[in-house]
Amino acid sequence: MSEPILEAVDLVKTYTMEDVEVRALRGVSLAVRPGEFVAIMGTSGSGKSTMMNILGCLDRPTSGSYKLAGKEVSKLGRGDLATVRNKVLGFVFQSFNLLARTSAQENVELPMVYAGIGGAERRERATFSLEKVGLGKRLDHTPAQLSGGQQQRVAIARAIVNRPKVILADEPTGNLDSRTSLEIMALFQELGRSGITIVLVTHEPDIAEFTSRVVMMRDGKILSDVAQAPVDARTALANFQEGDA
Amino acid sequence: MNLFSTFRVALLALLLNKMRSFLTVLGIIIGVGSVIAMVAIGEGAKAEVQRAFDKMGTNLLVIRSGSAQTSGVRGGAGSQPTLLWTDVDAIRKETLYVTKVAPSLRQSVQILGEGKNWTTSAEGTSPEYFEIRNWTFQYGGPFNEQDVATKAKVAVLGGTVVDNLFGNPADAVGATVRINNVPYEVIGVLARKGQAATGQDADDVVMVPAGTFAAKVQGGLRQYLGGSIYVGAASADDTRRAQAEITTLLRERHKLRDDEPDDFSVSSLAEAASARQEGTETMTRLLAGIALVSLLVGGIGIMNIMLVSVTERTREIGLRMAIGARPGDIRIQFVIEAVVLASVGGLLGVALGFGVATYLSTEFGWATKIDPQIVALALGSSALVGVGFGLYPAHKASRLDPIQALRYE
Ligand SMILES: Nc1ncnc2c1ncn2[C@@H]1O[C@H](COP(=O)(O)OP(=O)(O)O)[C@@H](O)[C@H]1O
Ligand SMILES: [Mg+2]
Numbered sequence: 001m002s003e004p005i006l007e008a009v010d011l012v013k014t015y016t017m018e019d020v021e022v023r024a025l026r027g028v029s030l031a032v033r034p035g036e037f038v039a040i041m042g043t044s045g046s047g048k049s050t051m052m053n054i055l056g057c058l059d060r061p062t063s064g065s066y067k068l069a070g071k072e073v074s075k076l077g078r079g080d081l082a083t084v085r086n087k088v089l090g091f092v093f094q095s096f097n098l099l100a101r102t103s104a105q106e107n108v109e110l111p112m113v114y115a116g117i118g119g120a121e122r123r124e125r126a127t128f129s130l131e132k133v134g135l136g137k138r139l140d141h142t143p144a145q146l147s148g149g150q151q152q153r154v155a156i157a158r159a160i161v162n163r164p165k166v167i168l169a170d171e172p173t174g175n176l177d178s179r180t181s182l183e184i185m186a187l188f189q190e191l192g193r194s195g196i197t198i199v200l201v202t203h204e205p206d207i208a209e210f211t212s213r214v215v216m217m218r219d220g221k222i223l224s225d226v227a228q229a230p231v232d233a234r235t236a237l238a239n240f241q242e243g244d245a
Numbered sequence: 246m247n248l249f250s251t252f253r254v255a256l257l258a259l260l261l262n263k264m265r266s267f268l269t270v271l272g273i274i275i276g277v278g279s280v281i282a283m284v285a286i287g288e289g290a291k292a293e294v295q296r297a298f299d300k301m302g303t304n305l306l307v308i309r310s311g312s313a314q315t316s317g318v319r320g321g322a323g324s325q326p327t328l329l330w331t332d333v334d335a336i337r338k339e340t341l342y343v344t345k346v347a348p349s350l351r352q353s354v355q356i357l358g359e360g361k362n363w364t365t366s367a368e369g370t371s372p373e374y375f376e377i378r379n380w381t382f383q384y385g386g387p388f389n390e391q392d393v394a395t396k397a398k399v400a401v402l403g404g405t406v407v408d409n410l411f412g413n414p415a416d417a418v419g420a421t422v423r424i425n426n427v428p429y430e431v432i433g434v435l436a437r438k439g440q441a442a443t444g445q446d447a448d449d450v451v452m453v454p455a456g457t458f459a460a461k462v463q464g465g466l467r468q469y470l471g472g473s474i475y476v477g478a479a480s481a482d483d484t485r486r487a488q489a490e491i492t493t494l495l496r497e498r499h500k501l502r503d504d505e506p507d508d509f510s511v512s513s514l515a516e517a518a519s520a521r522q523e524g525t526e527t528m529t530r531l532l533a534g535i536a537l538v539s540l541l542v543g544g545i546g547i548m549n550i551m552l553v554s555v556t557e558r559t560r561e562i563g564l565r566m567a568i569g570a571r572p573g574d575i576r577i578q579f580v581i582e583a584v585v586l587a588s589v590g591g592l593l594g595v596a597l598g599f600g601v602a603t604y605l606s607t608e609f610g611w612a613t614k615i616d617p618q619i620v621a622l623a624l625g626s627s628a629l630v631g632v633g634f635g636l637y638p639a640h641k642a643s644r645l646d647p648i649q650a651l652r653y654e
Contacts, residue, residue, distance in 0.1 A: 114570050
């Protein structure tokens, strides 16, 4: 078995607000190996987003250790965390978070701008990424000119453009209709097959069944952690169309 | 993140809100514009004054005792006259470019006439002096060479002196005045000149023949001339040549070795005029003050709008951070945005200033002159204001927590 790409041990996160302590994570341990497609599930307030923020190097745990690609990152400063996010991780958000009035191409170029990659290479790689998510003909479209599903595809193109090891997605299908959700999950499965590790948060069991492992959280702890055979999203999509027709 | 794309992002962000950006930099536009216009007018006026000075005084030289360096303390304890009476004749006879020469001896005196008393400045000189200085007469006329040679007790009065001694200026000519208790016959009254360039009353003077002055007012300096020598030349070029000629001549006559400095100074009115123009420094400082205040006001406007922009773009900042922008990247982005904003304001201000100056000179014939240095300074300060007032909002943006920022509605 290969070394875990994500290895969190005994993560604790405590928020302090006016003398009241909120214990969002109460000792969570999770190891994810390269190529796994993990769904984190749980009720609202169970600590999913807090977990994702720490896994995504956007936040640091109150205690515990977190190794990303073999490197301890739980104690890094803001600047170093930014570099880790830029080089090792890709993010997909529920609300897409694309820059308004900015073309798909330029949105996808953004992570490479902060990686210090030159203009010509940026354009080439952004185009390639957008082709990969099926938007090769929409390079110049701004978010306002794209549907929700297309916007999320741009966001995924942006997430993969710096060739990350891990993609983190917090409710990526939360704002999409069910058919578009299937398309996005099919895209994730495709990326997973190419070797990228994916961790996504969802509260929909229908979405979780496309992943290879479901981690259930409650009250800041892991309730269950079950490996499963993923349902193929392409097939589901085909059936969906049949059922539709 | 490289600088070019940062500039591009900044420019695009500003263009997205054209009207707001324009209103934000209006303060800087007006500030820079008015300073450019005012400096253009000030410089134009200065050039005009210089021209006026040139017209009346470039052909005039004044020779004084003492070296140029020590001339500031002339008249102080221990200062010795070095000019000789024979220098006057020598300058007249042994130079090519000098057309007129006159000594000028000055001293404060008591003058009495019609029972009234006045303290004024007495000046001993020769008839050529009136020509060198273009002085004309209201009544009577100047004394002549013979009066100088015979030490005649005749006097020419300035308007202020006449006013203080005589009820009716016309009565003055032919009357007797007593200068330091010696009686003189008044033979002329000078046309009024008003305030001199030095700020003194040019009409508060009494002129007497140089010989008479040396004997009766100064008393016994013998061969040394206790005053200065005025020299006239035919043209500005001749004046420059005369200056060199006189210097060579007087060094020779005063037997100065090569390593000794001049024991006299030869200055032109043009030099004095340019020294006077240093007075316009006060004006320049005032303008600088106005510029500073308007830039500060403009800067506060920029800071304000940058803070608004940071708030509006909180999510964008969060996203940029999430995908790898370091705090420094965010900071530089907003600083550059502020600099671009302020610089665009500065540029528009310079254009406005140019426009106003051009309008004033074509429409009203005002003399204006635009100094490229001022333009550079205005643009530089605008950019600096951008940095100064952009830093705080930029810092604020860079300190945002990416999680909070991403969640911001
Ligand atoms: N920044 C914060 N400050 C204080 N409490 C927080 C903060 N973020 C999350 N929490 C609290 O931590 C708990 C877990 O939240 P979260 O991780 O967002 O849950 P989920 O994403 O599963 O809904 C909740 O009780 C929430 O109120
Ligand atoms: Mg959540």
